[in-house]
Amino acid sequence: MESKEIDSGVLTALAKQMRLSATLEINELVQQRTAKGYKVVHLGFGEATFPIQKDVAAAHREASNITSYLPVAGMAELRQAIAKFQSRRLKNNIQPSQVVVAPGSKPLLFALFDLLQGDVLLPRPSWVSYEPQITHAGKKIFWVETDEEDRHTITESSLQSAFSRAVEQGGNPRIMLINSPSNPTGQAFNTSDIEIISTFCKSHDITLISDEIYSDISFSEETSATPCSGSQFNVGQKILTGGLSKTYSAGGWRVGYAIFPANDFGERVQSAVLAYASECWSTASAPAQKAAAVAFDTSPEMDLYRSQVVLLHKRCTLALYHALRQCGLAVSEPKGAFYVYPSFHPYSKQLKARGIRNSQELSRWLIEECGVAALPGSAFGEDDAGPIGGRYRLRMATSYLYFRDQSERYQDGYRILDLALDANNNLKLPLLDEAIQAIQNAAAKLRLAP
Numbered sequence: 001m002e003s004k005e006i007d008s009g010v011l012t013a014l015a016k017q018m019r020l021s022a023t024l025e026i027n028e029l030v031q032q033r034t035a036k037g038y039k040v041v042h043l044g045f046g047e048a049t050f051p052i053q054k055d056v057a058a059a060h061r062e063a064s065n066i067t068s069y070l071p072v073a074g075m076a077e078l079r080q081a082i083a084k085f086q087s088r089r090l091k092n093n094i095q096p097s098q099v100v101v102a103p104g105s106k107p108l109l110f111a112l113f114d115l116l117q118g119d120v121l122l123p124r125p126s127w128v129s130y131e132p133q134i135t136h137a138g139k140k141i142f143w144v145e146t147d148e149e150d151r152h153t154i155t156e157s158s159l160q161s162a163f164s165r166a167v168e169q170g171g172n173p174r175i176m177l178i179n180s181p182s183n184p185t186g187q188a189f190n191t192s193d194i195e196i197i198s199t200f201c202k203s204h205d206i207t208l209i210s211d212e213i214y215s216d217i218s219f220s221e222e223t224s225a226t227p228c229s230g231s232q233f234n235v236g237q238k239i240l241t242g243g244l245s246k247t248y249s250a251g252g253w254r255v256g257y258a259i260f261p262a263n264d265f266g267e268r269v270q271s272a273v274l275a276y277a278s279e280c281w282s283t284a285s286a287p288a289q290k291a292a293a294v295a296f297d298t299s300p301e302m303d304l305y306r307s308q309v310v311l312l313h314k315r316c317t318l319a320l321y322h323a324l325r326q327c328g329l330a331v332s333e334p335k336g337a338f339y340v341y342p343s344f345h346p347y348s349k350q351l352k353a354r355g356i357r358n359s360q361e362l363s364r365w366l367i368e369e370c371g372v373a374a375l376p377g378s379a380f381g382e383d384d385a386g387p388i389g390g391r392y393r394l395r396m397a398t399s400y401l402y403f404r405d406q407s408e409r410y411q412d413g414y415r416i417l418d419l420a421l422d423a424n425n426n427l428k429l430p431l432l433d434e435a436i437q438a439i440q441n442a443a444a445k446l447r448l449a450p
């Protein structure tokens with residue numbers, strides 16, 4: 001897939017490296033194909049699409065006349081709701097004063113990479129935006145390698161090898177970012193994984209940023225561990241980020257947050273982030289903050305909505321996972337979020353015979369020849385020039401498999417949410433069926449000689 005360079009004789013060296021995000025690019029490609037009359041199954045965009053919970057939607061409407069700037073750190077009511085919600089989840093006592101709200105967690109991550117010292121240890125694969133954000137902050141990335149054979153987990157030896165490589169190459173690794181459940185793999189950490197990562201970071205004086213934007217979309221208790229739980233959070237150099245975009249299907253409302261530990265480290269970083277925010281985005285949107293305060297509530301209504309959403313994501317994502325396995329692809333079972341990350345390397349011979357050499361070319365072939373849009377692993381840091389063309393990995397998102405358009409989302413969405421908790425429901429997801437069929441056809445095509 002070609003990326004558009006933002007060309008200019010006036011840009012800084014760092015700005016010249018920036019590209020249009022791969023996610024937006026695939027969206028454009030899908031639109032072009034659809035406009036030409038081709039049918040495309042859209043597994044390329046990770047945007048949650050369930051209808052907004054009704055009380056949350058009402059709070060947003062009612063707050064539309066609040067037009068004043070709210071405090072830089074966020075509205076008191078919202079910071080309190082986030083602190084209460086996360087205290088329950090993390091089994092600790094988060095205070096509202098530890099929370100900073102922003103227009104999405106993306107700008108908060110950008111600010112953190114910009115403000116914290118040192119280079120970054122980043123799992124490979126990782127969400128598309130970390131790499132450009134880190135590069136733009138003038139930092140180096142040192143990849144911590146993971147594998148589907150080992151559920152993309154992070155081991156002591158993968159950490160040690162990334163750290164040693166960084167030191168050998170003159171880097172100064174002082175930051176590590178983890179994202180569990182993960183975009184793009186759907187994998188999530190258990191307590192022993194977290195113990196390994198936390199201990200490693202502590203012993204090397206590394207700040208651990210835990211991107212927990214998908215933490216409520218977790219398929220099992222066993223794989224919902226976080227480094228920010230319990231009393232340990234307040235003794236370490238850890239920062240948690242999260243937001244409204246995924247569990248509550250409200251990405252466009254732009255509400256995210258960061259939680260800092262109640263210690264000297266936390267206070268210093270939080271002050272720097274607030275100063276940055278005050279000069280950059282000022283505050284998040286007022287109506288969206290009002291609505292978010294309802295969304296993060298621990299009320300029975302919101303707990304019900306969260307459990308419905310999780311069950312639907314689990315059902316749809318696991319169904320796609322089983323279909324991919326049956327097609328002979330290498331893929332590990334997702335533990336959360338709404339992604340699967342199959343590798344087509346079992347078909348290496350057939351792919352090479354078709355002239356498909358890496359994940360980008362595979363992604364293009366799938367969309368043009370098979371009507372399946374999925375993002376290439378190269379967008380998540382995979383090395384397409386490396387062994388077996390980035391291992392022919394692709395990210396498939398299931399979040400667009402519920403509704404054909406906005407009117408279907410609202411006409412049918414609440415019924416689908418209600419059906420989620422009924423164990424005997426006969427919920428039909430025709431877009432999921434179409435996706436599975438299209439992938440089966442692609443695998444059948446590959447098995448044939450070109």
Ligand SMILES: Cc1ncc(COP(=O)(O)O)c(C=O)c1O
Binds near residue numbers: 213256
């Ligand atoms: C892993 C991950 N982190 C952070 C974000 C940013 O979310 P937002 O800025 O909407 O809070 C996303 C969105 O796709 C994501 O997938």
